[in-house]
Amino acid sequence: MSTPGPERVPSSVKVTKTSGQGKPPAGSSAAKKTGGGKGPAGKGGGGGKGRKPVTPVKVAGGRNWGPIAVAGVVVLVAVGIIGYGVFAAVQGSRSWEDKVSEIAGVVNYRKQNNAAINDTSHKQGPQQYVTSPPVGGAHNSTPQNCSGDVYDAPIANEHAVHSLEHGAVWITYKPGLAADQVDVLKKKVEGQDYTMMSPYAGLDKNVSVQVWGFQYKTDDVNDAKIDEFIKDTRLVSALEPGISCSGGNTTTGPLQASAGNGAVMNK
Amino acid sequence: MTVSTNPGAAADAAAPTETHRSRGPLWAALALILGVALGIGIGLSIPHFTKPGDDSVEAGFLRDMSTHHAQAVEMSMIAHQKSDDAEIVYVANDIALTQHGQIGYMQAWLRDWDLSPTSSQEPMAWMPNSAGSIVNGLMPGMATPEQLTKLRAASGKELNTEFLTLMRQHHLGGIHMAQEAVKLSDNKDVDWIAESMVKSQQTELGLIDDLLKKVQAS
Numbered sequence: 001m002s003t004p005g006p007e008r009v010p011s012s013v014k015v016t017k018t019s020g021q022g023k024p025p026a027g028s029s030a031a032k033k034t035g036g037g038k039g040p041a042g043k044g045g046g047g048g049k050g051r052k053p054v055t056p057v058k059v060a061g062g063r064n065w066g067p068i069a070v071a072g073v074v075v076l077v078a079v080g081i082i083g084y085g086v087f088a089a090v091q092g093s094r095s096w097e098d099k100v101s102e103i104a105g106v107v108n109y110r111k112q113n114n115a116a117i118n119d120t121s122h123k124q125g126p127q128q129y130v131t132s133p134p135v136g137g138a139h140n141s142t143p144q145n146c147s148g149d150v151y152d153a154p155i156a157n158e159h160a161v162h163s164l165e166h167g168a169v170w171i172t173y174k175p176g177l178a179a180d181q182v183d184v185l186k187k188k189v190e191g192q193d194y195t196m197m198s199p200y201a202g203l204d205k206n207v208s209v210q211v212w213g214f215q216y217k218t219d220d221v222n223d224a225k226i227d228e229f230i231k232d233t234r235l236v237s238a239l240e241p242g243i244s245c246s247g248g249n250t251t252t253g254p255l256q257a258s259a260g261n262g263a264v265m266n267k
Numbered sequence: 268m269t270v271s272t273n274p275g276a277a278a279d280a281a282a283p284t285e286t287h288r289s290r291g292p293l294w295a296a297l298a299l300i301l302g303v304a305l306g307i308g309i310g311l312s313i314p315h316f317t318k319p320g321d322d323s324v325e326a327g328f329l330r331d332m333s334t335h336h337a338q339a340v341e342m343s344m345i346a347h348q349k350s351d352d353a354e355i356v357y358v359a360n361d362i363a364l365t366q367h368g369q370i371g372y373m374q375a376w377l378r379d380w381d382l383s384p385t386s387s388q389e390p391m392a393w394m395p396n397s398a399g400s401i402v403n404g405l406m407p408g409m410a411t412p413e414q415l416t417k418l419r420a421a422s423g424k425e426l427n428t429e430f431l432t433l434m435r436q437h438h439l440g441g442i443h444m445a446q447e448a449v450k451l452s453d454n455k456d457v458d459w460i461a462e463s464m465v466k467s468q469q470t471e472l473g474l475i476d477d478l479l480k481k482v483q484a485s
Binding site for chain 2: 081082083084085086088089090093096147148149150187189190191192193194227230231232234235236241242244245246247250
């Protein structure tokens with residue numbers, strides 16, 4: 001304080017670290033750097049400083065392992081929590097299409113880009129479908145009611161496909177399937193909005209479950225993949241989010257001649 | 268930290284700084300990358316720990332109430348289309364639009380939380396001691412398929428009576444569920460919508476009772 005000049009030097013040098021001090025001519029690497037960076041000739045004190053042999057600053061020999069271990073554990077736990085959170089976030093945002101596609105045996109018709117299946121237009125009268133049961137395509141303007149409706153007789157494809165467009169899971173089974181097995185399927189539908197079930201003539205397996213663009217067939221009504229399929233697709237498969245499954249046709253049997261102009265609503 | 272200092276180096280004080288600045292950008296870049304990675308990690312994970320999970324009360328209530336509401340919409344649309352009583356036509360309109368709008372809120376929150384709008388859980392699983400309240404998959408107050416078939420086929424006074432009776436029952440079940448949700452939920456959005464359901468449906472119950480009296484006297 002009282003003495004200006006030399007006294008103040010240590011504090012300012014300290015800030016700029018230790019090693020470079022006095023090294024230039026002695027250490028080869030340091031010399032190169034210093035030489036390249038700025039010529040020692042420029043400053044008066046440079047030469048004298050360089051001659052002084054300086055031992056490199058050494059890190060303390062014995063490490064204090066306690067705090068390092070604690071810090072390590074804290075970091076590990078933090079990384080674990082964050083990692084799990086990231087994993088869960090990524091997992092949670094996986095699309096339903098990816099999930100249902102991973103179920104072995106599910107056929108993904110959306111991927112095929114078949115114009116006949118992708119057709120969302122309303123058409124009057126009977127329609128031809130490329131799959132059995134259908135999973136998409138032109139359909140009647142009135143959907144089949146799909147608010148957990150259990151139909152005991154076949155329903156018209158033209159109405160059912162419209163329900164698929166609304167996000168319904170349609171469970172179909174072979175006519176004549178034993179009553180106790182039908183009851184197993186019924187349990188998956190009753191009270192469940194965006195589901196419906198009906199017998200379907202000509203099925204090649206006991207059960208076929210479908211949404212718009214996806215289908216899974218099995219002979220076993222207790223096949224857990226049926227539930228998985230429903231879980232992954234119900235409602236989210238809707239092509240028109242926010243649309244309801246009610247207000248549709250509630251009768252069974254083939255397409256009526258009057259269907260198609262909204263005249264059968266709630267009859 | 269301490270350095271043997273050459274007193275004569277006073278003028279040289281700034282020199283070492285420049286010599287070692289070359290490593291500075293490297294550390295800065297490393298720190299930046301680490302900081303960004305940590306930030307992204309925390310940013311991604313925090314919402315996951317703060318929003319309701321797949322088997323939470325909140326998610327269960329929103330899913331079940333969506334289904335419950337959907338049936339109120341269905342019955343109201345039938346009455347709206349077929350009733351010959353202007354007051355009933357209007358209350359049906361009111362119930363259908365309100366409850367369909369509320370389904371939109373509930374579905375949007377589930378989507379915000381990265382949850383499916385549906386689940387394979389039993390209905391009402393979020394409510395303790397609810398096991399006995401589910402009959403054929405139907406939650407409290409919900410109309411059976413047979414009752415819906417009867418409603419669709421009805422007309423005139425029968426339709427009006429049937430609709431009001433079913434809707435009265437439906438509201439009672441819905442209010443009970445919403446009250447439980449208010450009690451059990453920790454989410455302010457869920458509390459808000461559940462409380463509003465309790466209030467508005469209780470008010471509507473009074474109106475339904477008045478209309479029932481009027482219809483039965485006619």
